[in-house]
Amino acid sequence: MKVNYKNWMPKGMVLGNLAVTCVLIIVTVLVGLAPIGGRNANELMRKYPLSNVTAVDYSEVSVAKAKDYNKELINQGRCKVQQGDVSALDFNEEYDLATAFETIYFWPGLEKCFTQVNKALKPGGTFMIVNEADGRDKASLQYEKIIEGMKCHTIETIEEALVKSGFSQVTSDHHESKPWITVIAKK
Numbered sequence: 001m002k003v004n005y006k007n008w009m010p011k012g013m014v015l016g017n018l019a020v021t022c023v024l025i026i027v028t029v030l031v032g033l034a035p036i037g038g039r040n041a042n043e044l045m046r047k048y049p050l051s052n053v054t055a056v057d058y059s060e061v062s063v064a065k066a067k068d069y070n071k072e073l074i075n076q077g078r079c080k081v082q083q084g085d086v087s088a089l090d091f092n093e094e095y096d097l098a099t100a101f102e103t104i105y106f107w108p109g110l111e112k113c114f115t116q117v118n119k120a121l122k123p124g125g126t127f128m129i130v131n132e133a134d135g136r137d138k139a140s141l142q143y144e145k146i147i148e149g150m151k152c153h154t155i156e157t158i159e160e161a162l163v164k165s166g167f168s169q170v171t172s173d174h175h176e177s178k179p180w181i182t183v184i185a186k187k
C-alpha cells in the first residue's frame, strides 16, 4: 500500500490554523519505504512551526527509520520518537493534535486505542485519522485476506468508535474517486 504523500497528505490536512504546540503522531513511518520514513512528523513540524512532536510506533525498525529521518529536529529538541503500543499509551492531556496515518488497520480494538488517544489529548484537542482504504474497496479487502491482523474500517465504523471513546464533532471526508478517507474528531 503506497501513500501518495505529496498529494494526499496536504489534502488530508484539513485542520485549518490550529494553535498547535504539541503533536502526538501515532506511528510515523512506513517500514520498507525508507525515503518517506518519518515524513509525517517532519511535515507536521513544518506546518506548525511552534510545535513539538512525539512520534510513537511499536516497531523497532520504524522507530529507527523515523529517528534517522528526523535527526535534525530531534537534535533541536523539537521531536521525540519512541517505541510504544497505541493500546497502552502513557500520556495525560499533553497534546493539541494526534494523527494516525495508515495505521488503525492494525490497532487491537478501535475503541480501546481511541480511548488512549483521547486521554493523551488536551481538552478541545484534535484527532485526525487518514487511511488509503475505505473498508469497501476491492484492493484493500484483498489486503485484509493476506495480511494477518489487518482490518480496513469504514468511515461509519471509525466514527462510531470515536464517539464511544469520548470524541465529539466527528467529521469525515472521502476522496471523490479514490478510497482515501480522513476522519477528524475533537476531544
Ligand SMILES: C[S@@+](CC[C@H](N)C(=O)[O-])C[C@H]1O[C@@H](n2cnc3c(N)ncnc32)[C@H](O)[C@@H]1O
Pocket (backbone or CB within 6 Å): 003, 026, 027, 028, 029, 030, 031, 040, 056, 057, 058, 059, 062, 084, 085, 086, 087, 100, 101, 102, 103, 106, 107, 108
Ligand atoms: C502501514 S504502516 C504506516 C506508517 C506511517 N504512518 C505511514 O503512513 O507511512 C503501519 C504502521 O503501524 C504500526 N503499528 C501497527 N499497530 C500498532 C500499534 N498497536 N501501536 C503502535 N504502532 C502500530 C506499524 O509498526 C507500522 O509502522
